[in-house]
Amino acid sequence: YDTELYETKPCDSNACFDELHGSLGDCSCNVDTIDYFNNVKVFPRLQSLVRKDYFRFYKVNLKKECPFWADDSKCAMRYCHIKTCSKESVPGYENGYENDHLDETPVTKYTKEAQGNCGTDADHDHDLGYLNMTISAASQHEIAKWKAYDDALENFCGYDDKDVDAEYVDLLLNPERFTGYKGPSANRIWKSIYQENCFRPKPNPYSSFPFVMTSDLGNMCLEKRVFYRAISGLHTSINVHLCSKYLLFEKGAGFTTDGEWGPNLEEFQRRFDPSQTFGEGPNWLKNLYFVYLLEMRALAKAGPYLEKEEYYTGNPTEDEETRQAIHNLLSVIYSFPDHFNESSMFNGGSQAAKLKVEFREHFRNISRIMDCVGCDKCKLWGKLQTQGLGTALKILFSSKWNSPEPDPNQGKLPVRHKSHERLQRTEVVALFNAFSRLSESIRQLEQFRVMLRSLNEKPVFLTCAKGST
Numbered sequence: 001y002d003t004e005l006y007e008t009k010p011c012d013s014n015a016c017f018d019e020l021h022g023s024l025g026d027c028s029c030n031v032d033t034i035d036y037f038n039n040v041k042v043f044p045r046l047q048s049l050v051r052k053d054y055f056r057f058y059k060v061n062l063k064k065e066c067p068f069w070a071d072d073s074k075c076a077m078r079y080c081h082i083k084t085c086s087k088e089s090v091p092g093y094e095n096g097y098e099n100d101h102l103d104e105t106p107v108t109k110y111t112k113e114a115q116g117n118c119g120t121d122a123d124h125d126h127d128l129g130y131l132n133m134t135i136s137a138a139s140q141h142e143i144a145k146w147k148a149y150d151d152a153l154e155n156f157c158g159y160d161d162k163d164v165d166a167e168y169v170d171l172l173l174n175p176e177r178f179t180g181y182k183g184p185s186a187n188r189i190w191k192s193i194y195q196e197n198c199f200r201p202k203p204n205p206y207s208s209f210p211f212v213m214t215s216d217l218g219n220m221c222l223e224k225r226v227f228y229r230a231i232s233g234l235h236t237s238i239n240v241h242l243c244s245k246y247l248l249f250e251k252g253a254g255f256t257t258d259g260e261w262g263p264n265l266e267e268f269q270r271r272f273d274p275s276q277t278f279g280e281g282p283n284w285l286k287n288l289y290f291v292y293l294l295e296m297r298a299l300a301k302a303g304p305y306l307e308k309e310e311y312y313t314g315n316p317t318e319d320e321e322t323r324q325a326i327h328n329l330l331s332v333i334y335s336f337p338d339h340f341n342e343s344s345m346f347n348g349g350s351q352a353a354k355l356k357v358e359f360r361e362h363f364r365n366i367s368r369i370m371d372c373v374g375c376d377k378c379k380l381w382g383k384l385q386t387q388g389l390g391t392a393l394k395i396l397f398s399s400k401w402n403s404p405e406p407d408p409n410q411g412k413l414p415v416r417h418k419s420h421e422r423l424q425r426t427e428v429v430a431l432f433n434a435f436s437r438l439s440e441s442i443r444q445l446e447q448f449r450v451m452l453r454s455l456n457e458k459p460v461f462l463t464c465a466k467g468s469t
């Protein structure tokens, strides 16, 4: 570690982690159980799984225009080579859109006026946000075969025409890490995402906007809390990754050509220490564990189905290895003793059914907001992680994925469940990669814990060293 960096900053407590123990809330699970289970059992398996070709190449449309702030798109997309919005490209979701607490229409609520200043040049770093779209000739050849294979299946299921602009991106060439995307531009995205969480506590729904004070979460029903905590957990994960893979030294400043990347404890503390986050930092970290539990439960529920997937890449040896790795990971996930229990949600007749529709609509809007992210690499991972979370929520809450029988097998769906749809390749890839991002974030917390511990011991060591004769 760069010791200089830490010695100059006041960094004298374990406050980020002191409260990160015990019950998670809204489930029977606790933080310490997940820490052990993830770091020892899940993380290593996922790490090797997502390096497999099936999971490494993600098909995504990064060219979709931002549907929300067309009037100042140049400002929001300063460094994004995307044309300005055409009217036709704005999804016509106005019909039937409901919002409990806001009078604004979806179009006006994201305007510049509604949200303050947009970003400046300093909000983006062109180099750091650069997305490497390189795919080797050999991979291109293989991927052409996947398309033919998927098209045949998707024709059967109904192909999503909106994806005609989608391209494969090599995720290993574009690791999620610090990009320098910040300031009003990035804040506006988060603000808009939390605005979609229009399920806000009463009274004073916006007193701590964009976040909800944990003390107010109890004033919201379980479903609304789950929605908020899932988004907050995703936000935590993204920010933990940028702290953990931070640009410590610019390229050219040292001995490497790519710059020096590593954990930045000071940045981590700024984002999660209770003294700098109105006491909320540790709760935001807990939300990371919470969203991890949600996605893990979705994997367990859809496990029998996922075990039957082909994981087709055209290479029989690789495909068999992938199926084995999936089988192995899922058997570990099945063994988790405290899975999230989604059956306690949306049980309340017509009100609950209405809430479920709202839940889905608001989540869809969040995935649309991702098209407004002003840094390509952030957009890639933002889209992947929202698609992964959306797929998990679909598995957990869509009636098409509910077993008609009451839970005979720990809530796992039967392999040949009649009603559920087939998941598309991008959904499966996003689901496992999104879970892998959360898993890695939890693993990275361990690294910050160790750094803080050794830092707390350091002054004693330094005093002795300096004072000794």
Ligand SMILES: Cc1cc2nc3c(=O)[nH]c(=O)nc-3n(C[C@H](O)[C@H](O)[C@H](O)COP(=O)(O)OP(=O)(O)OC[C@H]3O[C@@H](n4cnc5c(N)ncnc54)[C@H](O)[C@@H]3O)c2cc1C
Binding pocket: 176, 177, 178, 179, 180, 181, 182, 183, 186, 187, 189, 190, 209, 210, 211, 212, 231, 232, 233, 235, 236, 238, 239, 242, 284, 285, 370, 373, 377, 378, 379, 381, 382
């Ligand atoms: C979709 C997306 C992807 C991104 N990907 C990257 C990336 O890959 N690399 C990179 O370097 N940057 C990325 N960013 C930017 C990054 O997330 C921050 O927005 C940026 O670093 C500025 O941080 P900030 O301190 O202003 O607070 P932000 O993270 O922008 O948060 C805004 C406000 O939200 C509240 N808040 C913070 N965390 C939480 C939480 N967990 N739960 C609830 N409320 C919270 C706080 O009040 C905070 O002031 C991404 C942003 C978005 C929107």
